[in-house]
Each structure stands twice: as C-alpha cells, then as structure tokens.
Amino acid sequence: MAIVETRAVTKVFKAGTLGAVNDVDLRTEEGEFLVFLGPSGSGKTTLLRMIAGLEVPTSGEILIGGEVVNDLTPRERRIAMVFQSYALYPHLSVYKNIAFPLKAQAVPKDQHRKKVEWAAGLLGIGHLLERKPRELSGGERQRVAVARAIVREPSVFLLDEPLSNLDAKLRASARAELEQFHRRVGTTTIYVTHDQVEAMAMGDRVVVLHKGVVRQIGTPKQVYDDPADTFVATFLGSPPMNLLENGGLIVGFRPEHVVPVALAPSAALKLELKIHNVEYLGSEWIVYGKPEGDRAPDKMVISRLPTADLEIGTRHTFAVAEHHLRFFDKATEKRAPARALSWP
Amino acid sequence: MARRRGQDRALSRRIGRGLVIAFFMVFLGFPFYWMLITIFKQNADLYETENNPFIFNASPTLENLRLLFYETGFVRWLGNTALVGILVVGITLVLALPAAYSLARLTGKWGGRLGILIFLTYLVPPTLLFIPLSRIVALLGLQDSIWSLVIVYPSFTIPFSIWLLMGFFKSIPRELEDAAMVDGLTRFGAFIKLVVPMSTSGILTVVIFTFTLVTQEFVYALTFISPESHQMLSVGVPTYLILGDVYFWGSLMGGCLIASVPIALVYNLFLDRFIAGFTVGAVK
Amino acid sequence: MAVTGAPRARKRGKRSSGFGLGVAMFLPAVVYVLLLVAVPFGMAFFYAFSDARIGSGGEHFVGFDNFASVLENPTFRKALGNSFIFTISSQVLVLIGSTALALALKDKFRGRGFVRFLILLPWVAPISLGAIGWKWILDSIYSVVNWVLIAVHLVKPFDKPMWLGQPSLAMISVIVVHTWRLLPFSTVILLAGLTAIPRDIPEAAAVDGAGFWRTLFEITLPMLRPILNVAMLFGIVFTFTDMIVVYVLTAGGPYDSTQVLPSLAFFTGIQGSDLAAGAAISLFLVPLLVIVALLMLRVAHRAEVT
Numbered sequence: 001m002a003i004v005e006t007r008a009v010t011k012v013f014k015a016g017t018l019g020a021v022n023d024v025d026l027r028t029e030e031g032e033f034l035v036f037l038g039p040s041g042s043g044k045t046t047l048l049r050m051i052a053g054l055e056v057p058t059s060g061e062i063l064i065g066g067e068v069v070n071d072l073t074p075r076e077r078r079i080a081m082v083f084q085s086y087a088l089y090p091h092l093s094v095y096k097n098i099a100f101p102l103k104a105q106a107v108p109k110d111q112h113r114k115k116v117e118w119a120a121g122l123l124g125i126g127h128l129l130e131r132k133p134r135e136l137s138g139g140e141r142q143r144v145a146v147a148r149a150i151v152r153e154p155s156v157f158l159l160d161e162p163l164s165n166l167d168a169k170l171r172a173s174a175r176a177e178l179e180q181f182h183r184r185v186g187t188t189t190i191y192v193t194h195d196q197v198e199a200m201a202m203g204d205r206v207v208v209l210h211k212g213v214v215r216q217i218g219t220p221k222q223v224y225d226d227p228a229d230t231f232v233a234t235f236l237g238s239p240p241m242n243l244l245e246n247g248g249l250i251v252g253f254r255p256e257h258v259v260p261v262a263l264a265p266s267a268a269l270k271l272e273l274k275i276h277n278v279e280y281l282g283s284e285w286i287v288y289g290k291p292e293g294d295r296a297p298d299k300m301v302i303s304r305l306p307t308a309d310l311e312i313g314t315r316h317t318f319a320v321a322e323h324h325l326r327f328f329d330k331a332t333e334k335r336a337p338a339r340a341l342s343w344p
Numbered sequence: 345m346a347r348r349r350g351q352d353r354a355l356s357r358r359i360g361r362g363l364v365i366a367f368f369m370v371f372l373g374f375p376f377y378w379m380l381i382t383i384f385k386q387n388a389d390l391y392e393t394e395n396n397p398f399i400f401n402a403s404p405t406l407e408n409l410r411l412l413f414y415e416t417g418f419v420r421w422l423g424n425t426a427l428v429g430i431l432v433v434g435i436t437l438v439l440a441l442p443a444a445y446s447l448a449r450l451t452g453k454w455g456g457r458l459g460i461l462i463f464l465t466y467l468v469p470p471t472l473l474f475i476p477l478s479r480i481v482a483l484l485g486l487q488d489s490i491w492s493l494v495i496v497y498p499s500f501t502i503p504f505s506i507w508l509l510m511g512f513f514k515s516i517p518r519e520l521e522d523a524a525m526v527d528g529l530t531r532f533g534a535f536i537k538l539v540v541p542m543s544t545s546g547i548l549t550v551v552i553f554t555f556t557l558v559t560q561e562f563v564y565a566l567t568f569i570s571p572e573s574h575q576m577l578s579v580g581v582p583t584y585l586i587l588g589d590v591y592f593w594g595s596l597m598g599g600c601l602i603a604s605v606p607i608a609l610v611y612n613l614f615l616d617r618f619i620a621g622f623t624v625g626a627v628k
Numbered sequence: 629m630a631v632t633g634a635p636r637a638r639k640r641g642k643r644s645s646g647f648g649l650g651v652a653m654f655l656p657a658v659v660y661v662l663l664l665v666a667v668p669f670g671m672a673f674f675y676a677f678s679d680a681r682i683g684s685g686g687e688h689f690v691g692f693d694n695f696a697s698v699l700e701n702p703t704f705r706k707a708l709g710n711s712f713i714f715t716i717s718s719q720v721l722v723l724i725g726s727t728a729l730a731l732a733l734k735d736k737f738r739g740r741g742f743v744r745f746l747i748l749l750p751w752v753a754p755i756s757l758g759a760i761g762w763k764w765i766l767d768s769i770y771s772v773v774n775w776v777l778i779a780v781h782l783v784k785p786f787d788k789p790m791w792l793g794q795p796s797l798a799m800i801s802v803i804v805v806h807t808w809r810l811l812p813f814s815t816v817i818l819l820a821g822l823t824a825i826p827r828d829i830p831e832a833a834a835v836d837g838a839g840f841w842r843t844l845f846e847i848t849l850p851m852l853r854p855i856l857n858v859a860m861l862f863g864i865v866f867t868f869t870d871m872i873v874v875y876v877l878t879a880g881g882p883y884d885s886t887q888v889l890p891s892l893a894f895f896t897g898i899q900g901s902d903l904a905a906g907a908a909i910s911l912f913l914v915p916l917l918v919i920v921a922l923l924m925l926r927v928a929h930r931a932e933v934t
Contacts, residue, residue: 054831073353075837087828091850100846104837148836357840364732365743368725372808373746375761376753378772382764390770397772439660442653449650458654460928464921465665469869471890472913475897475906476671477664479680499664502657531649560754562872563890567898578754582876593764600761604753611752612745619820 002065002078002155002188004028004051009060011046011212019058020046022212028190033182035203036192039235043212044192045160051190052081052158064156075104080149081158084165086141088133094120094144095129101152119151122181139170146178150185157182157189163198175201196236200224208232227252227326230333239286239302241326249336250328255286257324258303264319271318273301275310289318376604379597383408390593408594412585417572418599421580428490428576429558432497436554437547440502444509445535449518459510465503470563478567492568493576497561501554508553512546513539549614556607577603675907682901694908704909707880707887714803714874714888715867721807722863723856726814731844733815734822744816751812759876762805766791766877795885798878802886806873810866814859821855822848857927861920868916889913 005027012019021043028034036044049055051062053074061068069077080101089097098116107115120126123143133141142162149157162178163171179202182189193199199206200220208215208223208231216228227233227241233252234240241252251269261270273289285308289301292315303318310316327336381397382390384404395401412418447459477496478487486492516539524534540547565576572584581599585592676694678687698704729747733740750758765772768790777783791801825848833843849856871890874880880887880895889912897906 052835054834074831074835075839079835081832081835083828083832085826085828087826087832089829089833089847089851091853100833100838101836104833104839104842152837361732361735364728368729368732368811369743369746372750372811375758375765375808376749378765379761393769393775397770397775439657443657446650446653460925462658462661464924465661467865467917467921467924468665468669469865469890469913469917471869471871471893472672472910472917473665473668475893475903475910476668476675478682478898479671479675479903480668496664499661502661506657532653535653556752562754562756562875563894566875567894578756582756582760591764593770596760597764600753600757603757604749607754608745608749608752612748615744615748615816616820619816 003030003063004034004156004188004190005063006047006051007061007063009047009050009057009062011043011050011055012058018212019043020212021050021057023060024212024214026207026214026217028188029204031186031188033179033189033191033202033204035199035206036190036209037194037196037199037203037206037235038209039194041211042194042209044194044209046212047209048081048158048160048190048192051156052079053077077156078154079156079158080152080154082142082145082149082160082162084161086133086145086162086165088141088144088148090133092132093129094125094131094133094136097133097144098129098148098151101148105152107152115151116147119147122150122184123147123177138166139174142166142174146181150187154187157187159189159191161193162191164193164195178202196238200236208235210235226335228335230328233326233328239304242301243328244291244299244301245330248330249339250330250333252326252328253320253324255302255304257320258287258301258318259305259320261317261319265321267322268319269322269325271301271320272315273303273318274315275312276300278308278310278312289316376601379601382594382597383601385594387594408592409598411592412595412598416595416599417575417580417584418595420573421575421577422603424490424575425559425577428493428497429555431494432501432558433551433554435494435498436501436505437550439498440505440509440550441540441543441547442535443502444506445513445539447506448510448513449521459507462503463507466500466507470500470561474563474567477564481568486568488569488571488574490569490574490576493558493561493565496564496568497558501557504557505550505554508550509543509546512543512549516542552610552614556611559603559607672907672911675904676911678904680903680907682898682903687904690904694904698905698908703884703887704892706884707889707892707909708912710799710886711868711888711890713799714806714886715864717803718806718810718867719860719863721803722810722814723860725807725811726818726859727849727856729811729815730818730822731848733819747815748812750808751810755809755870755872756876758809759805759873762801762808763792763877766801768793792878793882795882798882798886802874802877805877806867806870809873810863813866814863817855817859817862818852821852824855825851854927854930857923861924861927865917865920869913 006024009021009024010019011021024043024047026034036047038044046055050057051064053069053072053076057070062070064077064079074081089100092100095116098119099112102112102115116129117126120129123146125140125143125147128136128140128144133144136144142165145162159178163174166174175198182202191198191202203220205217205219206223207217208228210231216223216232218226218228223232224236227236230243230250230252233243237254239255241254242258244251253269258271261268271289272292273287274292275287275289277288279286279288283306285305287303287305287308287310289303291299291301301318325338327338328334329336384406385400386402386405386407389395389400389402392401447462481487481492481496484492484495486495520542521531521534521538524538525531529537559577561576562578565579566583569575569579572580575584577599581596581603585596585599675687677689677691679690679693680687733744733747764770771788771791773791774783774788778785778788783789789797792798829847829851830843833847838846869890871888871894874886874888874891875894878886880891889909893906893910896909897903900906
C-alpha cells in the first residue's frame with residue numbers, strides 16, 4: 001500500500017495550447033478511495049494516465065510511496081489499472097489474462113494457480129477461467145479486468161471509468177461490489193469517473209476537475225454542501241444548484257431547499273415564482289418557476305418537492321432557509337463569505 | 345538516477361526504430377535511387393570500373409533519356425500501355441459495377457459466398473493459364489495484337505474490382521435506395537442514378553488499381569505479343585532495350601523509373617482501400 | 629403469429645422481385661471471368677493429357693505420358709525443389725522483415741508519409757522493371773555491391789562474386805529480389821493489423837509489467853495472427869507462381885540453378901513450343917493453390933463468425 005502524490009503536475013499535449021492538466025497538487029491518504037470527477041475533457045483521465053506512467057508529465061513530479069516515479073515505466077511503479085474498455089487480451093483465456101501480470105513480473109510459476117484462483121474467487125468468476133473474453137458479458141469482463149488488476153497485489157489501484165460500459169442496472173450492483181471489495185482489500189485506489197452518483201457514493205474524497213484544473217478536493221458531503229465555486233455547484237447535483245445574481249454576488253441554493261414559504265423558517269429568502277413547468281418523477285416533483293419582479297429576470301428557479309399540487313401559470317411564494325444559501329463572487333465565481341442580501 | 349534511466353530507455357527505443365527504418369529504406373529504396381543516378385551518367389563514366397559509382401565522375405548528361413524517347417519504342421509502349429489500360433478500365437467498370445452491387449444487395453446470403461468465390465479466382469495465377477490462353481488468342485487471330493490483352497486482362501481485374509466495390513456498396517445505407525424507390529425509381533434506376541454517382545471514390549479506386557494491374561502485368565504480354573512496336577511497357581523495356589548482349593543501362597533505368605514513379609504516387613493515395621480489399625475482413 | 633409472419637413474407641416478396649435483376653446484373657461478369665479463367669483452366673488439364681504443340685492441329689489423348697516424362701526430367705525435379713526453396717526462404721524473410729518494419733512504422737513521426745511512399749515503391753513499380761534495376765545493381769562487371777565490398781576490402785578485385793552467375797549466389801539473389809518486391813505488400817497489411825489493435829491493450833500489458841519483447845511475442849503477434857495468415861497466404865501464392873523475377877534476372881540459369889516451375893513451364897510450353905509438357909508442368913502449381921484457397925476460406929469464415 002502506498003500514498004500517491006502529485007506536485008504541480010502539468011501536461012501540455014501541443015505546445016502553445018492550454019494544458020490538458022494544469023498545476024495539479026494532490027495527495028491521497030493511505031488506503032483511501034479517491035475519485036477524480038469531471039466532465040469529458042477535464043483532464044481526469046490524463047492525470048490518471050500520468051500516475052500510471054502511460055503519459056509523461058510536461059512538468060511537475062509524481063510520487064508513489066514517497067518516491068519520485070516520473071521516469072519509471074508502468075511496470076516499475078507497482079500499480080494496477082483497470083481500463084475503460086477493460087483491455088482484456090482477446091486471444092487469451094480468462095485464466096491466462098489474470099495470470100499475465102504474474103508471468104510478466106516473474107512470479108514463480110507454482111504460485112500462479114493459487115493466486116489466480118484467489119483473485120477469481122474474490123470476484124466470483126472462478127467458473128469462467130477457461131472462457132475467452134469474447135464469450136463473456138459486459139459485467140463478467142469488468143470483473144476479469146479487476147481480477148487481473150488485483151492478482152499481483154499492487155500498491156496502488158487505478159480505475160478509469162470501469163463502469164461506463166455497463167448498462168444502468170448492472171452499474172449499480174457493480175458499484176456496490178467495488179465498494180465492498182475496496183473495503184476488504186484496503187488498497188489505495190484512484191477512480192476516474194464523469195458520473196457524480198458514482199463519485200458521491202464511492203469516494204472517501206472527491207477531486208473535482210474542470211479544464212485541467214482542480215476545482216475542489218473534499219469529502220462527498222463537502223463538495224456537495226459547500227462547493228468551492230460555481231462550477232462545482234452546478235456540476236454536482238441533479239437538477240443543479242440554482243444560481244441568482246445579486247449585485248457583485250451570486251447566490252446559490254439547492255433545488256431541494258426551495259420549499260413553500262409555509263414550510264420555511266422565518267430567516268429565509270422569499271421567492272415569488274410563476275410556475276412554468278412541473279415534472280412528476282414518481283418519488284418527487286421537479287418544479288420550474290420564473291421569479292416575479294426584477295429579482296432575476298429570465299432565470300428559471302428549480303425546486304424539488306416531495307409533493308406539489310401546482311397549476312402551470314399560477315403564482316406561489318417559495319422560500320429558502322438562510323443557512324442553505326451559498327455565496328459566490330461574481331467576478332471570480334469563487335466562494336464568498338455570507339452576507340446580507342440587498343434585494344428590493 | 346531514475347530520470348536518467350527513463351530517458352535512456354526512450355532514447356534506445358527511438359534509436360532502434362530509426363535503425364530499422366533506415367535499413368529498410370536503403371534496402372527498398374536503393375534500386376530506385378540507383379536508377380536515378382544511372383540515367384544521368386555518361387557511358388564512359390558508367391563503364392569504368394575504377395570510378396566511384398556513387399558520384400558523377402563525368403558531367404551529367406541527358407543523352408540516355410534522348411535515346412530512350414527518340415530512338416526506341418518507349419513512347420510507343422507508353423501509348424500502348426495507356427490504351428490497353430483505358431480499355432480494360434472501361435470493360436472492368438461496365439461488368440464489375442453491376443455485379444458487385446448485385447452481390448452486395450440483391451442475392452442475400454449467397455452474395456457473400458459468391459463474393460468469396462470471385463475473390464478466390466484472383467488466386468489463379470497467369471502462369472497456370474497462359475499456355476491455354478495463348479492457344480485461344482491464336483484461335484481468335486489476336487496474337488501480336490494488343491487486343492488480346494484488352495480481352496484477357498479483365499479476367500483478373502474484374503474479380504478484384506468486384507471484391508473492392510462490394511465492400512463499398514455495403515457501406516451505402518439501404519434506406520437511401522428504399523427512399524429512392526418510394527419516390528418512384530426502379531431498383532435498377534436507383535442503382536444508376538443514385539448508387540453509382542454516390543460511389544465515385546470507390547469507382548476511382550477501381551480505376552487506379554485496374555490501371556496499375558495492367559501496367560504491372562508481364563506474363564501475358566510476354567506470351568501473346570512479339571513485335572516490338574506492339575509491346576507493353578513492362579515487357580518492352582526489359583526486352584527491347586537490350587540488343588543481343590548490349591544493355592543500354594542509362595536508358596533502361598530511365599524507362600524503369602519513368603514508368604514506376606507516377607504509378608507509385610497515385611497508388612499511395614488509395615493505399616488504405618487497397619488494404620481493406622486484401623485483408624478479407626481479418627481487420628475490422 | 630401475424631406479427632412475426634408479416635415481415636418475413638415481405639422479405640420473401642422483395643427477394644423474388646429483385647432476384648431476376650440480381651442475376652442479370654451479376655451474370656455478365658461471371659460469364660466473362662469463367663470464360664477466361666475456368667475454360668483455360670480446364671484446357672490446361674486437357675493439354676496436359678495430350679500431345680499439343682504450337683503450330684500443330686489435332687491433339688491426341690496420351691494419358692499420363694506427359695507427367696511421366698516431366699517427372700523423369702531432372703530439370704523439372706530441380707525446378708520443383710527450387711520453387712519450394714524460393715517460396716519458403718523469401719516468405720520467411722518477408723514475414724520477419726515486414727513485422728519489424730511495421731512495428732517501426734506504427735507510431736506517428738515526422739516524415740512518416742514520405743517513408744511509407746518510399747517503402748511502397750518496390751511493390752507498386754512494375755516488377756519486371758524493378759528486376760532490371762537489380763540486374764544492373766548485380767551486374768557481373770559493374771555491380772555497385774561489388775564496388776562497395778572491394779572498397780571496404782571484404783572481397784578482392786580479381787575474385788569478385790558473380791551474383792547472377794554462380795548457382796548458389798544466383799538463388800540467393802533471386803530470393804532477395806523477391807523479398808524486396810513482396811516486403812512492402814506484407815508491411816502495409818501488417819500495419820493495418822497493428823493500427824486495428826486498440827491502444828489500451830499494449831498499455832494494459834505495460835501496466836501489467838510486460839516489457840517490449842513480452843508484449844511483442846505474447847500480445848501483439850498473437851493478436852496479429854489472422855492478418856499475418858492473410859499476408860502469408862498471399863505471399864505464398866505470389867511467390868510460388870511468379871516467373872518474372874527469375875525470367876528477368878537469370879532466365880533460370882546458371883545451369884537451371886534458379887529454374888522454378890512457372891519459368892520452366894514458360895520455357896517449355898511457349899519458347900519450346902511443347903504446349904502439352906508446359907501445361908503438365910504448370911499443373912504442379914495447382915495442389916498448393918488449392919491448399920491456399922482452402923486456408924483462405926477458413927480465414928474469411930473466421931472473420932465472419934467473430
């Protein structure tokens with residue numbers, strides 16, 4: 001087990017253009033499950049590939065277990081990686097796929113079967129060892145890829161969107177399995193995803209990336225409840241955080257905190273909304289309303305309610321408790337301290 | 345330490361790659377470089393074994409090219425090859441286009457199997473057929489005429505063209521023809537007015553490959569045609585630029601290079617399609 | 629039932645209405661090719677069992693006489709052996725060389741397009757002309773190869789190798805020139821196979837701890853096998869049935885040391901006017917072609933299945 005650390009890591013693919021990864025500093029804890037979260041093109045995969053040794057950083061240092069590994073090949077870094085496509089070797093059986101890292105790292109041959117069976121057993125694929133990858137379902141392939149990664153007992157475990165090729169139902173169960181699995185082996189794990197649900201559910205901490213820059217590092221609760229800037233505020237949460245401009249400030253609040261005024265405490269921001277659309281999603285209602293007056297013209301405020309019996313076109317008063325309000329600087333879009341609002 | 349090691353490894357990888365490429369560039373490219381040098385050398389320079397052959401020991405000359413163009417059948421052969429090429433391209437397109445379309449679309453599952461059979465005829469070499477064909481050509485009274493080649497060459501250009509075009513037609517969505525037929529065209533009308541115009545790049549590929557196959561062919565041209573003036577380039581240059589024991593090396597090399605490079609340039613543009621035609625689906 | 633029946637019925641209807649047109653579009657090409665491939669192919673068998681000669685009419689059936697006399701002919705036996713030496717040696721060289729070259733050309737670098745063009749030249753240029761270029765390079769008096777060897781004192785000026793004039797050297801020369809000719813073809817096919825391997829796979833091998841050679845022999849080459857098979861099958865046909873390199877470089881000499889089946893068939897059947905014997909010799913190409921065709925069908929079938 002080891003700690004992974006990056007120091008001012010930058011990757012520029014084409015000289016003169018903006019880097020894919022810019023000046024990233026981060027440090028995992030021992031045995032932590034760290035998630036890189038960001039939209040496509042945010043640099044999360046590039047960052048992971050640099051840690052794996054598949055890309056060379058333009059500048060900065062990468063440390064694994066306290067040692068600078070910039071110029072070590074992937075094999076010398078003692079890491080394991082699961083690829084988005086799983087990258088199973090199509091011509092080898094499942095057994096040989098899992099045994100490949102053992103062979104490549106010159107583990108004595110008499111230990112292979114025991115180790116392969118251990119890894120396969122851990123993932124419940126012991127009965128598939130003689131199959132070829134093309135004879136497996138998507139979920140089984142994913143397990144083989146994970147088994148191949150853990151069989152050599154790596155010091156760091158890297159996963160690049162390992163669930164994105166599975167259908168929605170399978171994804172939920174595979175996610176739970178991966179979580180359990182991590183709890184059992186306790187290896188330091190870095191997990192890349194663009195799916196906020198995966199990030200929130202699995203991560204000990206989440207690193208939110210955008211355009212190659214780290215926007216925030218924190219526990220799922222921190223990044224959701226206290227976003228560091230407007231990007232994090234809107235990227236996490238579905239529907240995203242409402243943002244309204246007010247002077248030099250942007251005021252943000254989550255849709256689930258927009259409630260009928262009767263349910264709100266007295267210290268609350270009141271909003272007069274004209275109902276524009278209502279969507280019924282079974283467990284909840286999504287209400288789209290336009291603020292009345294000149295508070296935020298043309299801006300839609302979204303509310304998530306357990307029940308909502310609202311006619312489109314009617315006007316209602318909603319409120320957001322003051323302790324649910326988050327403030328951002330309008331110029332920098334960074335988090336700003338709470339202050340009194342000056343709405344008319 | 346670690347940094348140095350990583351850089352060494354990357355460097356040695358690059359040097360290894362450079363050496364491999366350099367070796368094969370010399371091996372594969374040298375004959376053409378040598379042709380180029382030889383063309384412009386004076387005979388006195390060429391035929392003096394003491395001279396360093398890599399440099400011009402006497403001033404460069406255009407005499408070899410003049411000889412090639414004005415005193416040999418070279419221009420004639422160029423013309424013959426071009427004429428045969430154009431006619432064979434015509435015959436190939438007229439027969440291969442509908443056949444490929446029919447195989448790709450109309451005859452269903454059997455289309456694929458027949459297609460592979462057609463492809464296999466490409467494996468039947470001229471060296472197996474030239475003896476009977478020489479008899480057939482004689483029976484038709486076509487010996488020593490380039491018409492014999494015009495008739496025989498499509499027998500190997502058609503199969504390969506059908507194979508190439510089949511892949512091409514399969515990539516055109518069926519819905520387009522269905523739409524055209526709903527709009528009032530017949531199936532054949534849809535083929536002529538819609539599919540053929542949409543396939544210009546596929547047709548161009550067939551034109552190029554048919555033409556190169558014609559210029560490369562040697563065995564039939566050697567077997568069917570003897571008079572110098574009726575020769576094709578591939579046979580004329582190596583046969584008639586040699587008088588008994590006398591080789592006109594400078595002119596010979598000129599003929600080789602002039603006939604090779606333009607074909608190579610065009611061919612290069614269509615390489616990827618050509619590969620797709622050859623790999624029988626083993627690459628996806 | 630009605631729901632599943634309807635589309636099937638429609639499909640059948642469509643096929644029968646298009647079937648006649650399909651045949652009409654397909655038939656001319658098939659007839660043309662059959663007339664010029666299948667008919668002469670059959671005639672080759674017919675001649676091989678007859679006493680046909682150029683200039684004489686009226687053949688007679690002579691049974692296996694031609695095969696018997698051909699098999700007794702030492703030149704034929706020599707040519708048969710040479711054909712295998714020629715094919716196997718050049719194929720081995722081509723496969724090793726083209727694999728190395730394709731691996732070197734796999735990644736993008738500056739000037740790759742130009743290198744590819746240059747490397748392709750031997751395949752694209754008419755082979756009879758390329759072979760003439762080699763004839764000049766290997767000339768008995770003016771060979772540049774010998775000049776270089778003398779200049780670096782590897783051979784003595786009065787004891788120069790006669791590349792095309794000494795039996796074993798002539799065979800080596802013919803093999804090398806044919807390797808030269810086929811290498812580009814095999815390289816571009818392998819290159820297509822290499823680029824079709826997803827980038828993830830070699831990367832996964834690197835992360836798993838495999839070095840360059842292990843990745844090459846345990847991952848890359850096994851994954852390339854189907855396409856290597858295609859390149860090799862074509863290479864075998866192109867080499868085994870080729871007479872151009874031999875015809876231009878050595879005309880089968882010296883003392884038939886480079887004579888191969890196709891060139892012998894030509895010299896016997898066309899230049900020697902003995903069509904029957906020529907046809908009998910060329911028929912010895914058929915068994916190998918049949919084997920290659922069957923293997924090719926297997927490759928095509930596998931490609932369809934997976």
